[in-house]
Amino acid sequence: MAHKKKLPLEPVTVTIESLSHDGRGVSHVNGKVVFIDEALPGETLDFVYTDSRRDYAEGKVVELHDRNPHRVEPACRHFGSCGGCSFQHVDDAEQIHFKEELLRDQFRRIGKVEIPQIWEALTGPHWGYRRKARMGVKWVAKKGRVLVGFRERRNPFLAEIDSCKVMHPLVGENLLALGEMIAGLTIKDKIPQIEVAIGDNECVLAVRVLEPPTDADKQRLREYAAKLGVTICLQPKGPDSIVPLDGAAEVMPSYSLVEQGVKFNFRPAMFTQVNYEINQKMVTRALAALELNRDDRVLDLFCGLGNFTLPLATLAGHVVGVEGDLPLVNHARENARLNNLQNVEFHAADLSKDVKDQPWSKQKFTKVLLDPSRAGASEVLHNFKHWQPERIVYVSCNPSTLARDAGILVNELGYKLVKAGVMDMFPQTAHVESIALFVK
Structure with a gap:
């Protein structure tokens, strides 16, 4: 098995030269390019290595010495661990x-x-705008909780978040409650993801289930849906298998383009603009x-x-x-x-x-x-x-x-x-x- 070379542990001081196309700070150490998360042009900072390859390395900031004038405090406390956002440390005008x-x-x-x-x-x-998302779900026995959200930055694991500021607040501000509801199901470890689809007047959560929920599970899902004012669907197989919890008529959220007077119905897993x-x-x-x-x-x-x-x-x-x-x-x-x-x-x-x-x-x-x-x-x-x-x-x-x-x-x-x-x-x-x- 190829042994991964040990990364240097000591912080290295650099000045950031530019931004890469994915928003990371770019610098060079001994002729090798380094991409540093959350670093901005003109900043002098200390970073530690998080990865090193033959032709580039990656790192994260440990201390800032000079701040770029466009740097702001991230609005979400999960910024940095959650991989959903990469730009909250930059003011809105500068992002554009x-x-x-x-x-x-x-x-x-x-x-x-x-x-x-x-x-x-x-x-x-700038916040609460996102109406479509595929969120990961994971029962973590060690923590006794169900995580709902996005993957960690540069990691396959789900980030431990309890809210999301870019998601529509109906979902983004209710991730903890959603996780708690799922933790009370008998199939809590058989739910890998939830497809979120929010129309003009309906929020659909399509829950991917690897095993059918029991009647008690369905009742718990029903109560949660009623309390939050959302529609819950089950997805036993692929995206085409999404059905309402109670097998009623197909759920079709919709959105309108008011200026053109046009209305669109869509199925929860279909592509629509977020x-x-x-x-x-x-x-x-x-x-x-x-x-x-x-x-x-x-x-x-x-x-x-x-x-x-x-x-x-x-x-x-x-x-x-x-x-x-x-x-x-x-x-x-x-x-x-x-x-x-x-x-x-x-x-x-x-x-x-x-x-x-x-x-x-x-x-x-x-x-x-x-x-x-x-x-x-x-x-x-x-x-x-x-x-x-x-x-x-x-x-x-x-x-x-x-x-x-x-x-x-x-x-x-x-x-x-x-x-x-x-x-x-x-x-x-x-x-x-x-x-x-x-x-x-």
Whole structure:
């Protein structure tokens, strides 16, 4: 068995040079790069090693000598042990500034493209914003308690937290009570996770159960649900197996985009944006940037359950939504019917494969919106030569793949990058959600 080299125990003094893309302080010791949690540029500090590899090392701060002016006291006492947040020690304005600089840098380095104009950042609530989460659950016999929450930072273990400040308060302020309720179940050690899905007027907790709960367990779950005003579902197998506690009709939380007058039903495990306020602002911005009219044929790629597709259909002539996940496509069709939108169609297609032979792909489109996963959209971009859209709005949850794809659009396909900016979908974390506008 490979023996892990002993880490030096003595603290080392360094000055932080910059921030890495995941928000850690970067310094060098004897020519080797060190990533230090919770360290900010310009700070002189003592750190201890937490890991050392061949080409880099990791560490954590033990003492600060100089403080960066943007450093603040973290609002949550679990910050540092819980891995859910990485940025609470940075003031809100500086978090945005860091993300904007990161976006600029990635476009320049990866895409070889300059951002001519930074779009004003979309911001919303900094706390209590998170409405979707998958939380770990663990019965810890030694402590006689059930932990509910997120993993420790750089560790597979669940962090011992009793509240979460970024989660919607209905759940975030009730983690202790939730753990205590689960600790009283006969199957307390057979529950690995809870899927949280909060709609506009319903909070669903889908409890993953490896064994069926007893009648007494169900009664305890029922009482907790009534006391807290939440809906509890059971998930015996995969995400499709989620059923209400009492086997009643399917539970469907919903959210609305008020400005566009569109409402979405969704199943608890389906992908929806976690931050409703930012989602509303993001949809409004994307629609405005596309300058839509009734003559437009719009293509919405990676459309999910229609978060952009349906709002697009309120303004454009015809909209085609394409998504790889068939259950989501069927659900998007349901939502189109629910909103009585007839000028929209949905297709299931794997957008990482060649789609040029699909009937929808043979059409022409005046505008395109795309919102891919972290992997980006490079495989589908070469189809733009055929579609010939005059405007493209690209929404991204990963600046490095957005930068790569921007390079393809600008340097190979002849589009002009007009502007790009960040949207503060995940405050207190280093996660960057961004949007870019390209014009023919």
